[in-house]
Amino acid sequence: MSEELAIHARGVTRVYKAKPSPVTALGGVDLDVEPGEYFGLLGPNGAGKTTLIKILTTLLLPTSGTARIAGFDVVNETAKIRRVINMVAGGEQSGYGLLTLREQLWMFSQFYGLPAREGWRRVDELIEITGLQEQRDQKVRTLSTGQRQKLNFARGLLNDPWVLFLDEPTLGLDVAAARDLREHTLAWKAAAPGRTLLLTTHYMVEAEQLCDRIAIVDRGKILALGTPEELRRRVQAESIFRIELDRLPANGGIAAIGALPGVLSAVPADDGVADGAGSDRVALKVALADDSALTSVVTAVAERGSSLVGLAKSEPSLEDVFVELVGRGFGDEDEADPAP
Amino acid sequence: MAVIERPATVEGLTIPDAWRSFRTAVGLGWAIESNWSDPFLFAVYTIAKPLAAAMILVVMFNVITQGQGGEFLQFLIVGSALWNVVFGVMGGLVQSILEDRERYRMMKYLVVTPTSLFPILLGRSLARVAVSFVAVILTLAVGVVLLGVELRPNILLLVPATILGLTAVMALGVFIAGWCLQLRQEAWSYPEAIAGALYLVSGAIFPIDVLPTFLHPIAYAIPTTWWLEASRRGLLGHGSPGTIGTLPDLVVLALLVVTTAVVVPLALAGFAWFMRRAREAGLLDMTTGS
Numbered sequence: 101m102s103e104e105l106a107i108h109a110r111g112v113t114r115v116y117k118a119k120p121s122p123v124t125a126l127g128g129v130d131l132d133v134e135p136g137e138y139f140g141l142l143g144p145n146g147a148g149k150t151t152l153i154k155i156l157t158t159l160l161l162p163t164s165g166t167a168r169i170a171g172f173d174v175v176n177e178t179a180k181i182r183r184v185i186n187m188v189a190g191g192e193q194s195g196y197g198l199l200t201l202r203e204q205l206w207m208f209s210q211f212y213g214l215p216a217r218e219g220w221r222r223v224d225e226l227i228e229i230t231g232l233q234e235q236r237d238q239k240v241r242t243l244s245t246g247q248r249q250k251l252n253f254a255r256g257l258l259n260d261p262w263v264l265f266l267d268e269p270t271l272g273l274d275v276a277a278a279r280d281l282r283e284h285t286l287a288w289k290a291a292a293p294g295r296t297l298l299l300t301t302h303y304m305v306e307a308e309q310l311c312d313r314i315a316i317v318d319r320g321k322i323l324a325l326g327t328p329e330e331l332r333r334r335v336q337a338e339s340i341f342r343i344e345l346d347r348l349p350a351n352g353g354i355a356a357i358g359a360l361p362g363v364l365s366a367v368p369a370d371d372g373v374a375d376g377a378g379s380d381r382v383a384l385k386v387a388l389a390d391d392s393a394l395t396s397v398v399t400a401v402a403e404r405g406s407s408l409v410g411l412a413k414s415e416p417s418l419e420d421v422f423v424e425l426v427g428r429g430f431g432d433e434d435e436a437d438p439a440p
Numbered sequence: 441m442a443v444i445e446r447p448a449t450v451e452g453l454t455i456p457d458a459w460r461s462f463r464t465a466v467g468l469g470w471a472i473e474s475n476w477s478d479p480f481l482f483a484v485y486t487i488a489k490p491l492a493a494a495m496i497l498v499v500m501f502n503v504i505t506q507g508q509g510g511e512f513l514q515f516l517i518v519g520s521a522l523w524n525v526v527f528g529v530m531g532g533l534v535q536s537i538l539e540d541r542e543r544y545r546m547m548k549y550l551v552v553t554p555t556s557l558f559p560i561l562l563g564r565s566l567a568r569v570a571v572s573f574v575a576v577i578l579t580l581a582v583g584v585v586l587l588g589v590e591l592r593p594n595i596l597l598l599v600p601a602t603i604l605g606l607t608a609v610m611a612l613g614v615f616i617a618g619w620c621l622q623l624r625q626e627a628w629s630y631p632e633a634i635a636g637a638l639y640l641v642s643g644a645i646f647p648i649d650v651l652p653t654f655l656h657p658i659a660y661a662i663p664t665t666w667w668l669e670a671s672r673r674g675l676l677g678h679g680s681p682g683t684i685g686t687l688p689d690l691v692v693l694a695l696l697v698v699t700t701a702v703v704v705p706l707a708l709a710g711f712a713w714f715m716r717r718a719r720e721a722g723l724l725d726m727t728t729g730s
Contacts, residue, residue: 116722154722157552161720172450180450182554194545198471210464211553211560213457255549 104171106263106296107133107156112165114151114320125151127320128165133313135262138289138297140311142304142418148320149300150189153267156298157187169263185263188256190249191271197241201232201251204240205258212259226254230284246277253281257288263296264288270306278306285310304418316422323425328418335424336416338364339388343397344410347380351404354384360400362393381409453556461555465563469536473567490527490575491582494520497645498587514589515680518672519644521579526609526638526664528572530631532565533613534620538628540564541621541726548725558711561617562610569606580675591675597689598674601696605667608700611707612638612664618714622721624728638664649682663703666696 114126126148133139141149154160156167158178167174169181196204202223209219227236230250235243243251249269256264266285270278286309289295301307307314308328315325324331349357358366369383386397391413401408416424474482497520501513541547550560583589616634620627640646641655642664651659659665669684670692679685679692687695718724 154725159548159551159719159724160722161716170450179453179554179556182552183450185552187549187552189548192545194549196468196472196544196546199468203471207464207468208549208553210460211550211555213454213460213554259554 104135105132105168106135106137107131107139107167107169107298108171109152109156109167110165112152112155112162112167114148114155114160115163124320126155126162129320129322131315131322131325133296133298135296136294137313138311139299140307140314141298141300141317142302142307142314142422143300143317144302146319147302147317149317150267151320152317153187153265153298153300157185157265158182183259184261185265186256186259186261187265187267188249188252188269189267190252190269190273193245193248195240195243195248195251197239199240200237201240201243201247202227202236204251205254208255209258214258222258223254226257229257229287230254231280246273246280249273249277249281250284253284261295263298266297266299268300268302270301270303282306282309308418314418316418316425318422318426324421331418331421332416335421339391339394340414341386341388341394341397342369342410342412342414343384343386343401343408345382345384345401345406346409347406348382349401349404349406353404356404357384357386357397357400360393360396362389363387363397364389366397383410385414453554457555458559461553462559462563465560466566467563469532469564469567472539472564473571486571486575487578490521490524490579494579494582512681513587514583514676515647515672516645517579517583517587517589518675519668521576521583522668522671523635523639523644524572524575524579525569525606526635527632528568528575529565529606529609530613530616530635531628532568532572533561533610533617534631535568535628536561536564537617537621541724542728545725545727551724557715558614558708561614565610565613569610589676592677594674594677597670597693600693601667601670601674604693604696604700605663605671608663608667608696608703611700611704615707615710615714618711621714621718621723638662641665643668643680643684647680647682648684660695661699663696663699666692666699670696 109129109131112126112129112131113124116123116125129148129152131152141147141152143149151160155162155174156169158174158181161175170184172180172184174181196207199207205223205226206219209222210216214222224236227233230253232247232250232254235247240248240251249272253269256266269285270281273281285297285299289297297310299307299310311328313325313327314331315322316331317323324334326334348354352359354366354368357363364387366384366386369385388394388397398408494517497516498513501516505512537547540550550557580589580591584591613631616631620630623630638644641648641651641659642662643659644664648656648659648665665684669680669687670689673679673689673692679687684692
């Protein structure tokens, strides 16, 4: 057993030679990913996510800085790193079109050093896991984009990698195929804890659904890093609830609610009365120091003769976090599209 | 539930890995090479093209010599036939590396496997080598049946010459493949140009004595010269016209061993350097377009 970090990067920079001037794709990235962690790099196109993955998967040398995978140096210990990692990239049409799906997977099982019989067993297992049984003997060139990406995903699991890199895995997939792929990823994690994932994506939902921690990246730098909850709290420290009541509370009304311990503020919600003209219903926007103060609010409302008819927590999205950090949204640089 | 942990020890590339990858790549190479949708086109490319090239040379030669150069004709036929291997090996290696990067876009996935790209590359190109040997045999057969070439095979010389020669040519091909990795996809035509240059200086169709003097050191320093000479002796029972033909068989074979022993490590080191340079420049998964 080893106590090594799954991924450890310090000051990783990458500068591409270009005319009229060099382009800095990564500007000194520091990153630690624990074994068993699902980690996301979230950022718009051109943020440097793929460049970082290329360096970590030994496809590209950093201009400066150090990076280690499972304790092995990405510059000089590539053969050892390649034993414990695998990579799946999305949005491409790669594959030996004249081989069948099963043949292509078997071929890679051999490149990963699996004995022939074990290779076939693993291939058939992955074909079943990814739901490609019907296409198993189909030539790769006849597969749809989604099927190709599932094949690509199966290839990425052939060696049961200790660290799996997914680079925009659902790019270009339809809704169902993307959902399938995310489910396969989560199932892979659930099957054996300890597996590490580094995902790059510009889909907020995908990052939130799959990742324990997320780094928001832009222009080659990590701007913020934490759990999705921690990131949200960067832009909204308090918990904000929208509370709908059947009538205004008596004995001090909204002001009394606002004076409760743990309540930072209580004001009528922007949309005011919730139920049209003539109704006594009222909506409040209540800011709490933390969620535990909600109990006293609900109790106080009841004591003042009102009944709770609706309750919703208002949370900022990861895009709100990005906007707060960068001053622009994803769509300002690249057409933002929802996760498929 | 099992918890996956990083193994305490992690091996680098092992010889069994490399061998397994090589065998698998041979299968892939054959699947690609034999996948001609039009068998007629396949026949034209693999048989008619080298045969036609050899026959053009023969006709030109006969016109110039007015049919009086019997011994030289044998020199020409054998050199021309064997050169198919050089074209096949160099072309095959370069085509493999460029196809994997540009057409199939699998280069990055191959690179991130624990096996080296080197055995995969060799295996991928072996089908082209096999096809080129078919062209050698056919050209020699036409020479024997239609042009009066007399073969007196000396297996003791031919077998080591073929093994050493193929090793040297593959080494040169690997070096060129590494170089082409630095270039755009049009680089597929480079090996033909390089093989064409070697064709002139290796004594494939001209005796080395007729080359300009400044080219002689180059001709004597490259293994293809000694491979062709050893193979001619192994096939025809005698050497080439000119100075080189006066050397004893063992000397020719020794020079082939020496030049091959120099070229192979240099080529492998060159390939490793090119691979590192490709990693440095981000070329391993680059699609250059045309």
